[in-house]
Amino acid sequence: MPRKIVYVAMSADLIHPGHINILKIAKDYASKIKGEVVVGLLTDKAIASYKRLPYMNYEQRKAVLESIALIDRVIPQDTLSYEGNIRLLKPAFVIHGDDWKSGAQVKTRQNVLDTLAELGCGELIEPHYTQGISSTQLNENARAIGISTNARLSLLRRLISAKTPLRFIETHSALSALIAQNAFVNRNGTKVEFDGFWSSSLTDSTSRGKPDIEAVELQSRLNTINEIFEVTSKPLIYDADTGGKIEHFTFAVRSLERTGVSACIIEDKTGLKKNSLLGNEVAQTQDDIKDFCDKIRAGKEAQITSDFMIIARIESLILDKGMEDALNRAFAYVDAGADGIMIHSRHKSPNEILEFIAKFRAKNSLTPIVIVPTSFNEITAQELGEAGANIIIYANHLLRAGFVAMKEVAQGILENDKSAEIESKCMSVKEILSLIPGTI
Numbered sequence: 001m002p003r004k005i006v007y008v009a010m011s012a013d014l015i016h017p018g019h020i021n022i023l024k025i026a027k028d029y030a031s032k033i034k035g036e037v038v039v040g041l042l043t044d045k046a047i048a049s050y051k052r053l054p055y056m057n058y059e060q061r062k063a064v065l066e067s068i069a070l071i072d073r074v075i076p077q078d079t080l081s082y083e084g085n086i087r088l089l090k091p092a093f094v095i096h097g098d099d100w101k102s103g104a105q106v107k108t109r110q111n112v113l114d115t116l117a118e119l120g121c122g123e124l125i126e127p128h129y130t131q132g133i134s135s136t137q138l139n140e141n142a143r144a145i146g147i148s149t150n151a152r153l154s155l156l157r158r159l160i161s162a163k164t165p166l167r168f169i170e171t172h173s174a175l176s177a178l179i180a181q182n183a184f185v186n187r188n189g190t191k192v193e194f195d196g197f198w199s200s201s202l203t204d205s206t207s208r209g210k211p212d213i214e215a216v217e218l219q220s221r222l223n224t225i226n227e228i229f230e231v232t233s234k235p236l237i238y239d240a241d242t243g244g245k246i247e248h249f250t251f252a253v254r255s256l257e258r259t260g261v262s263a264c265i266i267e268d269k270t271g272l273k274k275n276s277l278l279g280n281e282v283a284q285t286q287d288d289i290k291d292f293c294d295k296i297r298a299g300k301e302a303q304i305t306s307d308f309m310i311i312a313r314i315e316s317l318i319l320d321k322g323m324e325d326a327l328n329r330a331f332a333y334v335d336a337g338a339d340g341i342m343i344h345s346r347h348k349s350p351n352e353i354l355e356f357i358a359k360f361r362a363k364n365s366l367t368p369i370v371i372v373p374t375s376f377n378e379i380t381a382q383e384l385g386e387a388g389a390n391i392i393i394y395a396n397h398l399l400r401a402g403f404v405a406m407k408e409v410a411q412g413i414l415e416n417d418k419s420a421e422i423e424s425k426c427m428s429v430k431e432i433l434s435l436i437p438g439t440i
């Protein structure tokens, strides 16, 4: 006869006295019915469906819970909804703090009540929520402390396996990264925010007044990334242009890893690189498949962590070489060890990108696909994700937006010979000061 079950679901990323209180109550109920306390531990995927990834991965959180004597068993809860596990376990009691009677979790609670009623198997117990302590507060404290280099580096792989699509945005300075880090919207009860940053060669060069031709050296770009990392906690993907000479690329890979960058993208071009959106208006040479595969292999051999990703970017559609060439290259690059594929296009319509994704996915369901929808900007990230893409990069928008405002304001001051007229186009000094942590 299996033991009766008292069920508690939790994320358990930051265990606090509120959790222990709930677990003690669960244990009391379990003793009364000679049953066991089973914790349904939310998987990374379940947590990422409604908020940011937990600091610790599933296995780490499970290890912590399994050493708590109040708990008899830990099983995965793969969705925010309790329904699957309740049907599986038919618990005698489900325990949750009464704080979920209002707010974002109301629907989840109702679903627990409905499922228990339908099965006629158990009762929902809702102890009074422990005041004065919350995971949200602890999260804010943890964020203020920062994130370690390794934890940040490994975030990208964890995010890719936990959710689709991921939204990345170009940041070229600490300030633009702070704006990107804090932007969010609420869509259908879910918080949608950027999952990470793109260090763009175009905007990194442009913000230094230089052309996008690999003229800004790695060290200078790493300085900017270090400044971004000082004030943020999200992962970063680095635009490594062509990767340069193979012998230099291997050093670059290790420098990026030491900094905590999660991935670099190298494009299959040789010679003097020009920005892809210029297409065939300028002379651009695509690399030989074999030579580019050698570069990917050398990079993979050079990396020191297992989490760092080298993503191969295919320029066939940019250079009008055709779909077949793009697909041949994609499969060859994956065979050479690429951890992901970026396919680029400069068309207004997303059709060729969608065709590529469908044809690639017909043979390869796992390798992450990266898309940069600068010219085909009517398709949503959600739609690209549903088509099979994993990472959507908004590659240059923050810098372009800043330019418009700065030009207008500089012009306006000269025209009026004073600044009163353009004041409304500027953020107030007070707001600027409050944006930056540690100012006040």
Ligand code: SPV
Residues within 6 Å of the ligand: 200, 201, 202, 203, 239, 275, 276, 277, 372, 374, 395, 396
């Ligand atoms: C960049 O942002 O620098 C890129 C993307 O490489 S693109 O400009 O579209 O080539």
Ligand code: MG
Residues within 6 Å of the ligand: 200, 201, 202, 239, 241
């Ligand atoms: Mg670039």
